[in-house]
Amino acid sequence: MVPFLGHGVGLRQTHWDTIFDAAEQIDFVEILTENFLGHQGRAHRILERAAATWPVVLHGTALSIGSVSPLDEGYLEGLAALIRATQARWFSDHLCFSSAFGVEYHDLLPMPFTREALDHLVPRIERVKRIAEVPFALENPSYYVQYAGSELSEAAFLTELLERADCGLLLDVNNVYVNSRNHGYDPKAFIEALPLHRVVQIHMAGHHDLGDVIIDTHGAPCVDPVLELYTWTLQRTGPVSTLLEWDNEVPSLSRLLEENDRVRTAASRA
C-alpha cells in the first residue's frame, strides 16, 4: 500500500522561482529524474527545498527497462541517491526502451507484447526494485505503432508483467485515451482488464489531436473525455495520488494550478 498524497504537479524549471510561493495549493511534487540526476548548483538547492516542502515522487524516462542492452548501473546509482536525497515515496518509469546499442533516444519506444519480452522484463524490474526500499511503478506509455509480432493484448501483457514482477502501476489515463483512439479500442475495457489494485499513481495530461493520430505531447489542457475517464477510473480504484503533467509549452504556474483544480474537481465526482 502506498499513501494517498492528493493532487500534485511536476517540478519544472520554468516555475522554480514561483512554485514555493504556492506551496499550500500543491499536495505533492513529481520530479523528473533526469532533470536532477547528478546535478549540482541551483538544481540541487531546488531539490532540497522541494523535499522539505512537499512529499516527493520520482518519475524517469531513461531507465530503459525494456532495452536489450544491460541496465545502466551508473544511472541506477544516481537514481538511488536521488531517492534517498528526496525521501521519495516511490519512483517510476515507463514500460518501453529509451536507449539501446549505446545510444539514448530520449524518447519512449514501445515494447512488443510477447512472452519473450515478459521474460526479459521481469528480472530487470526485480533488479530495479532492489535499489531502494520504496515502491517502484511502471507507467503504461502512449505508443504509435503496434508490432505485428505481438502475442498478447496490451492489458494482458501489463497484467502478467506487473503480477510476475510484483510491481506497481502508474496508470496514465491520458495515455489510455490516446492509445485507445490511435489503436481503436475501448479505454474502459482496457482499464477494467488491468490489475487496478496495483495502481500507485495516476498521470493526467493533455495531448494534440492531429486528426489521423493523437500525439501525447503533455503540452495542453486535459480534454473532457480524459477527465471523464479519470473519474470513471477512480470509481473503481478509490482515491489515487494524481499528478498533472505539463512538459511542453509549459504555462504559468497559476494556469497550471488552475488545470490541476480541474483534475481535483474530476476526482471529486468519483
Added chain:
Amino acid sequence: MRLEALQQQMHAAVKDLRPVAEVAAVLGVDPARLAIYRRMVRAHVFTALSSRLPATLRLLGITEGSALYEAYLAAHPPREATLPEAAAAFPGFLAQRLEAGDASVTAFGVALAELEWALFQVNRDPTPLPEWATLAGPVLNPTLQVMAWPWPVGSYLTAHNQGRVGEVPAPAEELVLLFRRPASGNPCFYVGTPERLFVIKMVHEGLSVEAAARLGDQAVAPVAQALASAVEIGLVLAP
C-alpha cells in the same frame, strides 16, 4: 521476431540507418506512425541544442534540416540519459568542422558556442554559496569563472539576450565573468570590464576601498561605486 532484432530495427529507423518504410515493412507497422518516432528522436537533440546554444544556432543559421545539424546527429549520437548532455559535444564539433574547412562554421561561432555551453556548466557548479551571515567582509563569488576568448563573445551574447543582434564583431580579446547569482542561484555572465577586473583584484587581495584606490591611483568614490556594482550583480558577496 526476437526482441533484440526488433530493437535493432527500431534503432535503424530512428537513427536513420535504414529507411523508415523498409523498417516498417519488416516490423509490420504503419510507416507514417513509425516516422513519428524518427522525428521525435531527432527533434529531442535539436531541443537540447536550441535550449543551451540558442545564439550559436541563430548565428550559424542551424535548423533541424540543416546540413550541419545532420552532421552533428551522425557524429555525436546521445550517450547520456540527461537530454542537455546531447549538446555537450557541439562546441567541439563546430571547432572540428572549422578546422576541416567547413565554410558554414566561423571561429566566432565556435567561441560563442563555447561561452553558451560554459554558462550552462556554471548552472551545475556544485560550489556552495556562503550564507550572508557568515561573511566578515567582501569575498569573490566562489562560483566565479574567468574565461578568455579572442572574440568579444560576451558583448555579443549580452546584445543577443537583449534582442539586439548585430554584425559579427572583429576579433578582440575579451574576458567573460561567469557565476551563479547568490540570491536566485541562476547562472549569469558579464564582460570583464576594467572596473570589474579591478574589483576582482581588490577583493581577491583583501584590500580596502581606500587602499585599492591608492594602489590604482584612483579616487575613492569610483572604486567604491565599482565595488557596490559588483556586489549588486553578485560578482562579489558582502555582508
